[in-house]
Amino acid sequence: MLPHWKNLSVIRKVVQLACFIFLVYGSVIIGFYAADKLSRALPTLACAYDAKTADYCVLIPLQHQMDHRVGPAIKAGQVTLAILIPVLTTLGTFLILFVLLNKAFCGWVCPLGTFQEFLGLIGQKLGLKRRDSLDPKLVKRIRPVKWLILALLVFIFPLMTGMGFTGHELGDPFCKICPSRIMTNLFNGNMDELRIDTSTPGYMVWSILADTLFGLILVIGLTTRQPFCRICPLLAMHAIFRKVGLVRLVKNYTSRCDKCGLCAKACPMDIHEIQTSKEKDILFPDCTLCGRCVEFCPDKGVMAMKYAIIPIKVSDPQYFKHRNKAQKVWEKANLRQWFINRKKKKDHV
Amino acid sequence: MMFLKISLPILLICMWAAPASAVLHWQPAPSSKDNMQHQRMAHKSFILVDGQGAYTHLIHPDLKKDPLLDTEQHFAVKPTGKNNYHALIAQRTTSQGTETAVRYPYFHGRPTGFSPSKLTDHAKFDFEIIPMPLAREHWKYTANQEASFQLRFKGKPLAKQSIQVTTSQGTAFDLKTDSKGMLSFIIPDDFSEVKVGQRKNPKIEFLLHAQTTQNNHHYQSSFSSFYVVDPNHWRSLPWGFVALFFGMMIGLLIHFKYRNIKKGKR
Ligand code: SF4
Ligand code: SF4
Numbered sequence: 001m002l003p004h005w006k007n008l009s010v011i012r013k014v015v016q017l018a019c020f021i022f023l024v025y026g027s028v029i030i031g032f033y034a035a036d037k038l039s040r041a042l043p044t045l046a047c048a049y050d051a052k053t054a055d056y057c058v059l060i061p062l063q064h065q066m067d068h069r070v071g072p073a074i075k076a077g078q079v080t081l082a083i084l085i086p087v088l089t090t091l092g093t094f095l096i097l098f099v100l101l102n103k104a105f106c107g108w109v110c111p112l113g114t115f116q117e118f119l120g121l122i123g124q125k126l127g128l129k130r131r132d133s134l135d136p137k138l139v140k141r142i143r144p145v146k147w148l149i150l151a152l153l154v155f156i157f158p159l160m161t162g163m164g165f166t167g168h169e170l171g172d173p174f175c176k177i178c179p180s181r182i183m184t185n186l187f188n189g190n191m192d193e194l195r196i197d198t199s200t201p202g203y204m205v206w207s208i209l210a211d212t213l214f215g216l217i218l219v220i221g222l223t224t225r226q227p228f229c230r231i232c233p234l235l236a237m238h239a240i241f242r243k244v245g246l247v248r249l250v251k252n253y254t255s256r257c258d259k260c261g262l263c264a265k266a267c268p269m270d271i272h273e274i275q276t277s278k279e280k281d282i283l284f285p286d287c288t289l290c291g292r293c294v295e296f297c298p299d300k301g302v303m304a305m306k307y308a309i310i311p312i313k314v315s316d317p318q319y320f321k322h323r324n325k326a327q328k329v330w331e332k333a334n335l336r337q338w339f340i341n342r343k344k345k346k347d348h349v
Numbered sequence: 350m351m352f353l354k355i356s357l358p359i360l361l362i363c364m365w366a367a368p369a370s371a372v373l374h375w376q377p378a379p380s381s382k383d384n385m386q387h388q389r390m391a392h393k394s395f396i397l398v399d400g401q402g403a404y405t406h407l408i409h410p411d412l413k414k415d416p417l418l419d420t421e422q423h424f425a426v427k428p429t430g431k432n433n434y435h436a437l438i439a440q441r442t443t444s445q446g447t448e449t450a451v452r453y454p455y456f457h458g459r460p461t462g463f464s465p466s467k468l469t470d471h472a473k474f475d476f477e478i479i480p481m482p483l484a485r486e487h488w489k490y491t492a493n494q495e496a497s498f499q500l501r502f503k504g505k506p507l508a509k510q511s512i513q514v515t516t517s518q519g520t521a522f523d524l525k526t527d528s529k530g531m532l533s534f535i536i537p538d539d540f541s542e543v544k545v546g547q548r549k550n551p552k553i554e555f556l557l558h559a560q561t562t563q564n565n566h567h568y569q570s571s572f573s574s575f576y577v578v579d580p581n582h583w584r585s586l587p588w589g590f591v592a593l594f595f596g597m598m599i600g601l602l603i604h605f606k607y608r609n610i611k612k613g614k615r
């Protein structure tokens with residue numbers, strides 16, 4: 001039996017829960033204004049609209065800077081260093097944090113990532129049929145969406161608004177549809193972010209889109225792993241800088257990998273390339289550094305998660321055996337199974 | 350012309366301030382209306398109502414002080430280059446006692462690394478109204494939302510003390526601090542005409558005023574700020590649920606479309 005403290009997924013869940021509490025209710029713990037002093041450029045979707053957050057995501061200052069500083073400066077033909085300094089400060093802060101944890105901000109810290117895993121957990125405990133892996137073709141088709149969202153909703157539309165080409169509705173368009181805004185506020189008992197803003201057709205469309213997207217995630221998240229992460233603009237932003245992060249995912253390819261594929265099956269982001277890749281560095285743009293591929297690799301030393309050069313988790317047949325068993329027990333414990341067992345017992349009697 | 354430029358805002362403010370005209374307090378000058386929204390580095394103008402003979406200064410987020418120069422109680426405050434809340438301070442001591450006024454305008458600039466709580470906690474007067482907390486960047490004081498304050502004398506909470514709340518719309522009520530010197534109230538939803546859209550509704554003002562006599566000396570203190578219209582006037586929750594439900598239905602459709610995938614999990 002694998003003790004919980006040795007189970008990477010259990011450790012990760014504990015870290016996720018702590019980060020969730022900190023990022024959704026944190027200012028209550030660390031003091032209201034201490035929250036203002038933290039990074040304000042966090043590489044996860046922690047929301048500034050959540051009145052109790054301890055820190056907030058990098059996308060909100062970026063959109064505001066495009067809208068209020070860079071856009072007007074371009075329009076006036078006065079792009080100076082003074083204009084760019086806040087943008088550079090935001091990106092610099094993001095980068096310092098990102099170097100420390102790399103894409104593990106997604107798999108270990110992000111409250112929306114945790115919420116989606118929680119939805120999956122509910123689905124699993126209800127005994128809903130979970131979609132194991134998405135079709136690689138579908139995954140390929142979805143992948144560019146996050147880049148499009150990053151380019152259009154975080155940079156281009158806010159810039160155009162700042163330059164006066166579009167209305168205020170496009171000043172911070174990603175925030176308008178971000179599911180984290182609705183989710184974190186709901187966890188604080190505030191339903192205001194669910195409201196449809198009827199002040200202009202533009203605001204109305206954004207708020208309908210936001211609620212529809214959130215509803216979609218609520219249902220799809222029960223049976224499909226990490227539905228929003230697949231189109232998250234932060235995942236795209238992480239992908240740009242992933243080479244500088246200290247947490248790494250490495251692989252020593254063996255010919256056995258071709259027939260196995262357990263790592264790809266375990267991956268919540270359906271990165272099929274981790275199985276087929278012969279490269280050492282397998283930190284792909286969509287990876288969230290959750291470490292499940294390492295946990296479910298049955299070969300000694302084939303996969304590893306490292307902090308710089310220090311191994312954090314290395315694949316191991318013994319660990320795999322116990323982990324796999326623990327997973328089966330965990331998955332069997334669900335409501336549907338409970339009803340089936342009860343029925344069987346009754347029939348037996 | 351110059352006279353008009355200065356006296357018109359004062360006149361307008363005096364008209365506004367009629368219910369609380371005897372109270373020393375800070376007001377935005379009407380000409381500076383929303384100026385700061387678009388010209389982030391522009392100065393902001395304030396008027397010190399009933400401010401003859403008061404000593405005024407500006408405290409920066411890092412607690413540095415600057416004297417404030419006025420033209421007949423009209424103050425054009427230049428950004429300090431530091432980001433965050435600043436404190437406008439006015440104090441006057443006469444044979445009648447001590448009167449003080451505070452207001453916390455926001456200026457854009459480089460980050461200072463100082464938390465606004467340093468500024469609000471910093472003892473500015475003996476008798477002071479302290480926002481707990483100050484509405485910060487993403488949530489302004491808004492009608493129908495709660496605001497909390499603490500009343501302190503020489504740094505200590507002042508219990509069971511009454512405070513008058515007045516708004517520029519004419520709403521007025523009295524409140525009492527609790528045993529910890531705290532008081533909370535819902536900001537009145539008293540905009541005379543609510544137009545659809547935040548930008549179409551000019552901000553309005555509220556003023557807190559308290560007085561006490563301690564050791565035979567009379568103290569008065571004021572805190573003023575703007576508040577904005579409650580956006581829920583044009584934001585609908587029932588329609589929000591409809592959109593949420595619609596999204597869930599699409600989710601179900603997608604789910605059933607791809608249901609045929611095998612059971613294996615992990
Ligand atoms: S990809 Fe997922 S985990 Fe990462 S920031 Fe986006 S929502 Fe959060
Ligand atoms: S590649 Fe591995 S670490 Fe990255 S998301 Fe997939 S399972 Fe997690």
